[in-house]
Amino acid sequence: MADKKQVEQITDMEVDFAKWYTDVCTKAELIDYSSIKGMFIYRPYGYAIWENIQRLMDAEFKKTGHENVYLPMLIPESLLQKEKDHVEGFAPECAWVTHGGSEKLEERYCIRPTSETLFCEHYKNIIHSHRDLPKLYNQWCSVLRWEKTSRPFLRHREFLWQEGHTMHATEAEAREETQRMLGVYADFMENVLAMPVVRGRKTEKEKFNGAEETYTVECMMHDRKALQAGTSHYFGDGFARAFDITFTGKDNQLHYPHQTSWGVSTRMIGGIIMTHGDNNGLVLPPCIAPIQAVVIPVAQHKPGVLDHAATLLARLQAAGIRARMDDSEQSMGWKAAEYEMKGVPLRVEIGPKDIEKDQCVIARRDSGEKVFVPLGQLEDKVRELLDAVHDGLYARAKRNLEENTYACASLEEVKEKMAQRGGFAKTMWCGDLECELRMKEEAGVSSRCIPFEQEHLGDTCAICGKPAKHMIYWGVAY
Amino acid sequence: MADKKQVEQITDMEVDFAKWYTDVCTKAELIDYSSIKGMFIYRPYGYAIWENIQRLMDAEFKKTGHENVYLPMLIPESLLQKEKDHVEGFAPECAWVTHGGSEKLEERYCIRPTSETLFCEHYKNIIHSHRDLPKLYNQWCSVLRWEKTSRPFLRHREFLWQEGHTMHATEAEAREETQRMLGVYADFMENVLAMPVVRGRKTEKEKFNGAEETYTVECMMHDRKALQAGTSHYFGDGFARAFDITFTGKDNQLHYPHQTSWGVSTRMIGGIIMTHGDNNGLVLPPCIAPIQAVVIPVAQHKPGVLDHAATLLARLQAAGIRARMDDSEQSMGWKAAEYEMKGVPLRVEIGPKDIEKDQCVIARRDSGEKVFVPLGQLEDKVRELLDAVHDGLYARAKRNLEENTYACASLEEVKEKMAQRGGFAKTMWCGDLECELRMKEEAGVSSRCIPFEQEHLGDTCAICGKPAKHMIYWGVAY
Numbered sequence: 001m002a003d004k005k006q007v008e009q010i011t012d013m014e015v016d017f018a019k020w021y022t023d024v025c026t027k028a029e030l031i032d033y034s035s036i037k038g039m040f041i042y043r044p045y046g047y048a049i050w051e052n053i054q055r056l057m058d059a060e061f062k063k064t065g066h067e068n069v070y071l072p073m074l075i076p077e078s079l080l081q082k083e084k085d086h087v088e089g090f091a092p093e094c095a096w097v098t099h100g101g102s103e104k105l106e107e108r109y110c111i112r113p114t115s116e117t118l119f120c121e122h123y124k125n126i127i128h129s130h131r132d133l134p135k136l137y138n139q140w141c142s143v144l145r146w147e148k149t150s151r152p153f154l155r156h157r158e159f160l161w162q163e164g165h166t167m168h169a170t171e172a173e174a175r176e177e178t179q180r181m182l183g184v185y186a187d188f189m190e191n192v193l194a195m196p197v198v199r200g201r202k203t204e205k206e207k208f209n210g211a212e213e214t215y216t217v218e219c220m221m222h223d224r225k226a227l228q229a230g231t232s233h234y235f236g237d238g239f240a241r242a243f244d245i246t247f248t249g250k251d252n253q254l255h256y257p258h259q260t261s262w263g264v265s266t267r268m269i270g271g272i273i274m275t276h277g278d279n280n281g282l283v284l285p286p287c288i289a290p291i292q293a294v295v296i297p298v299a300q301h302k303p304g305v306l307d308h309a310a311t312l313l314a315r316l317q318a319a320g321i322r323a324r325m326d327d328s329e330q331s332m333g334w335k336a337a338e339y340e341m342k343g344v345p346l347r348v349e350i351g352p353k354d355i356e357k358d359q360c361v362i363a364r365r366d367s368g369e370k371v372f373v374p375l376g377q378l379e380d381k382v383r384e385l386l387d388a389v390h391d392g393l394y395a396r397a398k399r400n401l402e403e404n405t406y407a408c409a410s411l412e413e414v415k416e417k418m419a420q421r422g423g424f425a426k427t428m429w430c431g432d433l434e435c436e437l438r439m440k441e442e443a444g445v446s447s448r449c450i451p452f453e454q455e456h457l458g459d460t461c462a463i464c465g466k467p468a469k470h471m472i473y474w475g476v477a478y
Numbered sequence: 479m480a481d482k483k484q485v486e487q488i489t490d491m492e493v494d495f496a497k498w499y500t501d502v503c504t505k506a507e508l509i510d511y512s513s514i515k516g517m518f519i520y521r522p523y524g525y526a527i528w529e530n531i532q533r534l535m536d537a538e539f540k541k542t543g544h545e546n547v548y549l550p551m552l553i554p555e556s557l558l559q560k561e562k563d564h565v566e567g568f569a570p571e572c573a574w575v576t577h578g579g580s581e582k583l584e585e586r587y588c589i590r591p592t593s594e595t596l597f598c599e600h601y602k603n604i605i606h607s608h609r610d611l612p613k614l615y616n617q618w619c620s621v622l623r624w625e626k627t628s629r630p631f632l633r634h635r636e637f638l639w640q641e642g643h644t645m646h647a648t649e650a651e652a653r654e655e656t657q658r659m660l661g662v663y664a665d666f667m668e669n670v671l672a673m674p675v676v677r678g679r680k681t682e683k684e685k686f687n688g689a690e691e692t693y694t695v696e697c698m699m700h701d702r703k704a705l706q707a708g709t710s711h712y713f714g715d716g717f718a719r720a721f722d723i724t725f726t727g728k729d730n731q732l733h734y735p736h737q738t739s740w741g742v743s744t745r746m747i748g749g750i751i752m753t754h755g756d757n758n759g760l761v762l763p764p765c766i767a768p769i770q771a772v773v774i775p776v777a778q779h780k781p782g783v784l785d786h787a788a789t790l791l792a793r794l795q796a797a798g799i800r801a802r803m804d805d806s807e808q809s810m811g812w813k814a815a816e817y818e819m820k821g822v823p824l825r826v827e828i829g830p831k832d833i834e835k836d837q838c839v840i841a842r843r844d845s846g847e848k849v850f851v852p853l854g855q856l857e858d859k860v861r862e863l864l865d866a867v868h869d870g871l872y873a874r875a876k877r878n879l880e881e882n883t884y885a886c887a888s889l890e891e892v893k894e895k896m897a898q899r900g901g902f903a904k905t906m907w908c909g910d911l912e913c914e915l916r917m918k919e920e921a922g923v924s925s926r927c928i929p930f931e932q933e934h935l936g937d938t939c940a941i942c943g944k945p946a947k948h949m950i951y952w953g954v955a956y
Binding site: 032034035036039040041042043044047048050051067068069070071072073074076079092093094095096097098099100101102108109111118121122125126137141142144146158160 | 510512513514517518519520521522525526528529545546547548549550551552554557570571572573574575576577578579580586587589596599600603604615619620622624635636638
């Protein structure tokens with residue numbers, strides 16, 4: 001760190017939320033731009049957040065019986081075309097490789113926008129009997145989608161993600177897997193990222209290209225826009241038929257297996273920023289913060305201060321807490337601002353007066369609250385405060401979600417309230433695409449999901465007045 | 479597992495080493511072929527080996543102060559061309575992206591064959607002062623090189639690797655980093671992969687495109703061919719000048735920083751196979767084996783056997799050993815062959831007679847030796863045996879290396895001995911490219927390295943008879 005830079009001011013989120021967001025992304029040193037539009041550099045601090053997410057989520061995948069694999073990044077055009085709905089959705093945003101070395105390729109290859117087709121090709125080779133099922137595979141990789149617009153973490157041409165791809169002997173098993181993984185995502189968002197979610201099913205219009213059903217976890221950002229944080233898809237046997245993947249069942253007959261896929265990406269980091277951040281910068285949930293506590297010696301030139309600070313650091317690290325010390329020559333004010341910008345959950349300060357009193361001072365990033373902690377209780381108290389920060393962040397985000405989710409009885413009401421306050425409007429819906437399109441056109445909102453937890457708000461569709469089938473959430477999404 | 483397949487015979491390595499190798503890769507389920515030539519699928523068992531390598535090596539990188547980042551996979555052609563030697567070396571084997579969606583790109587992009595140019599572009603943005611140095615970055619990713627021939631793990635068009643890229647204020651620091659990371663690699667190969675190495679410097683001809691110096695760790699495979707297992711490069715300030723990266727020094731003057739890069743790849747897995755494998759299949763060094771010990775109940779239908787086996791499994795897992803149980807209906811012979819093929823270091827068997835005697839039987843994969851172990855000593859004995867397997871593998875490989883490294887006084891002698899026995903021929907060398915090319919043409923060998931540990935074998939070059947500058951190793955390489 002040292003004095004290499006001044007901690008700079010960022011735009012207030014109330015003034016310009018979009019500018020505030022990109023300020024945080026760059027000033028907290030999460031990301032940098034490259035010379036290709038829409039392709040970003042994940043800097044060490046941003047990548048360290050992803051590494052923590054990966055480590056914790058990968059453990060959940062393994063607990064639920066999944067194995068990691070790595071498949072090629074290129075897809076021959078003919079392979080991509082095997083499943084009609086799938087190629088229609090993805091072909092327009094593929095980057096195409098046409099030359100290898102100095103030679104023009106006989107067939108062009110796209111860089112994977114997602115890997116269903118590659119997994120199917122492989123599954124055809126390795127699935128023959130019911131004993132080969134289920135196949136529960138996951139892949140950590142980057143994918144490419146040639147989007148027109150871009151924004152750090154939220155929309156990259158290349159982004160990091162994981163994609164689970166599984167094959168099952170029965171529809172019931174595959175459907176159960178689709179739900180199980182949505183549950184893994186929902187629990188992760190809430191318990192690890194402190195982001196409350198709404199769980200539900202996507203409409204026909206919004207589901208994944210080629211899927212029979214898409215399930216989603218939807219979060220509400222601080223500006224009351226929606227972020228689709230993770231999705232889980234049930235494919236039926238559509239791809240299996242297209243790729244001619246069959247297995248011999250216990251009945252000695254040939255069957256098509258049933259398929260799922262599910263994914264989350266570095267988009268979640270955008271969600272963390274927009275859910276928890278404030279006008280001083282990033283605020284990180286403790287479970288994934290690269291630095292959970294930073295130790296700052298006060299009046300460090302005074303005798304004994306650095307030694308005491310070093311002891312605190314060593315104790316925290318020994319207790320398994322991700323801790324750092326900043327004993328650089330920067331001022332206390334600079335350091336406080338720097339670690340606020342970086343969203344470090346706890347700042348542990350110790351100076352000559354604290355040493356006399358056998359204590360340190362711990363400041364919480366979320367609330368700004370400062371507590372005096374007897375040195376004998378350091379580890380326990382830090383653990384307790386990290387939990388408290390998580391709970392505080394979750395509670396605040398939950399309040400935001402609940403206070404800004406409201407029932408509407410008509411398209412007009414959605415339009416009016418959405419313009420005033422954003423958030424999620426819930427209405428009854430007949431299930432027709434026409435009404436969904438009208439809502440988009442007239443109120444500027446997309447359907448977020450048909451929540452699993454249904455409420456009976458009335459008997460008729462808020463848009464057309466025909467009998468209602470579902471309660472649905474609408475919102476403006478990232 | 480179950481009875482889904484028969485454990486198949488593989489080709490004897492003495493009959494056809496290349497066929498033996500690909501048999502092991504596919505029959506041990508490490509790899510599968512995709513529909514694109516030279517692009518392979520890392521299957522769960524192969525990828526799990528890579529995950530173990532990554533985890534252990536990443537910890538070493540972090541201990542030595544490095545941070546992980548992720549940079550884009552595409553390089554604009556103009557960026558690649560900034561350093562002349564570099565582009566000359568890589569352009570002929572680049573895969574080129576020419577279209578994004580339906581639009582032709584204004585400039586074509588190559589998929590990274592290596593990322594020096596991307597790192598330099600980023601470094602130019604973030605290095606301004608001596609306080610910004612050193613930058614110690616590493617990236618785990620896949621790279622693409624459009625090679626004509628391919629072979630599992632050894633030569634892929636796309637392969638997984640890590641690439642370290644660092645920038646330093648002084649030449650001395652950068653040179654020290656180059657050596658430090660070669661040391662990290664050498665220790666890793668020997669202590670983790672049980673592969674003894676020769677450390678040295680590459681000749682001008684063999685060094686990395688754009689580097690001032692390339693250092694290497696060279697291993698000898700079971701067939702006595704060489705494998706370059708890892709390299710570390712010192713670039714001087716060549717790229718910094720080409721990319722106009724400067725920093726203000728303590729002297730308030732502008733300077734160019736000094737650069738290094740270093741990498742290892744999934745090629746190491748090919749090295750593991752060819753160093754330790756035998757005619758029964760894979761033999762894995764315990765540190766990176768996905769399964770370190772497999773528990774196999776004997777006569778498992780007899781009362782109490784499965785319970786006892788499950789207890790053994792639980793105890794091993796609780797002791798931090800990567801253990802599995804196979805209580806499938808397969809025969810004991812099938813199971814023994816299966817776990818031999820998969821290279822699992824230890825097979826722990828327990829049956830009714832063992833239970834009576836309060837013992838189990840542990841079979842070592844490397845030597846076939848079986849030992850009776852009192853159940854009370856299970857964890858300690860398994861740890862001891864895992865160490866013994868590692869040491870046994872290392873000793874055998876070291877013997878192979880030493881017995882097949884020999885001094886030669888003339889090109890003729892190299893030619894003759896190399897044809898007879900392969901291995902590493904060491905000779906004195908004048909340092910001239912001509913002699914290196916003659917050696918290649920007439921004896922079919924390439925220079926492996928100029929070892930750090932020099933020996934004085936004579937005063938004159940074995941090829942031309944002029945005064946010698948170095949002792950050098952020659953060999954046939956993968």
